[in-house]
Amino acid sequence: MDPQEKKVALRAITYGLYVMTAADGDAFAGGGVNWLTQVSFEPPLVAAGVKVDSGLDALIEKTGKFAVNVLADDQLDIAKAFFRSTAVEGDRINGHKFERGVATDAPILDEVPYWFECRVTDTVARGDHTVFVAEVVGAGVRDASKVPLNLRTTGMNYGG
Ligand SMILES: Cc1cc2nc3c(=O)[nH]c(=O)nc-3n(C[C@H](O)[C@H](O)[C@H](O)COP(=O)(O)O)c2cc1C
DSSP states (O other), X not given: OOHHHHHHHHTTSXXXXXXXXXXXXXXXXXXXXXXXXXXXXXXXXXXXXXXXXXXXXXXXHHHSEEEEEEOBTTOHHHHHHTSSOOOEEXXXXXXXXXXXXXXXXXXXXXXXXXXXXXXXXXXXXXXXXXXXXXXXXXXXXXXXXXXXXBHHHHTOOOOO
16 A cells, blocks of 8 residues: 555545533543544444543543534634643633533533533544444534534645
8 A cells, every 4th residue: 555645545534623511520521523423323322532541531441432513614713722732721721611511511612513521332442543333322513504513624734
């Protein structure tokens, strides 16, 4: 396999860009992620790839729960706030207001148009990212007119 072609071909996968969060009491973690997709209708399952050495991975491993905040196409600034380490002050995580999800306790950002909460059913510890397969146990829509953020439009890459 040509490594350059492998990289370019894998980067041709179409992704969104999301803020994934988790919480265990007063401990919080959040990250901007694109390796996320639905993988089953019934039960409703998603799969996500989470960096093995991240705070997010540690909290999801511990609690078995996470939330996915779906950003709108004009909310890249929120994603950028979650490419760095997590800081919570009062009711803000990385500078953005949140409430805790009913099903997971994980931060749901006030500004996002869509969100869902997940309980981990299966964990694949194979590569440098843990693959969490999780059942969607809660969801919310604040503004169905919003177009979700697409990774390609940002000019950034995470893949290859
Ligand atoms: C464009 C982009 C996409 C990313 N996608 C993922 C992803 O799918 N999974 C992941 O674990 N980290 C991803 N990251 C990295 C995380 O955002 C980053 O490592 C994390 O927020 C930092 O948390 P930590 O301090 O706990 O490591 C991505 C980063 C960028 C810039």
